[in-house]
Amino acid sequence: MTTNTSEAVDSKTLGPVRSRPRSMTDLPPWIGGLTVTMMFLATGVLITYTLLPLPGQESLGSWNYVASAAIYVASMRLPRLIRRLMKNSLS
DSSP states (O other): OOOOOSSOBOTTTSSBOOOOOOOGGGSOTHHHHHHHHHHHHHHHHHHHHHTSOOTTTGGGTTHHHHHHHHHHHHHHHHHHHHHHHHHHHHO
């Protein structure tokens, strides 16, 4: 005896099909460019400080490493923050 249900069934788990979780592809396309630019900026701060210091950069001393790490962490957190803001605005 079969029952007629309107739910789709996943053939692998024999359970209901769940909606796809939001992924990074749901973000606007400019986020990827901004993330890559911020990573290059963090790398540029390290390279210019260690190999060819710019004027005024030597006065920051070890804070150049902190600035580079902060830019890198921000480049990783920015897409997640924007995705969270988009999710909250859609709800």
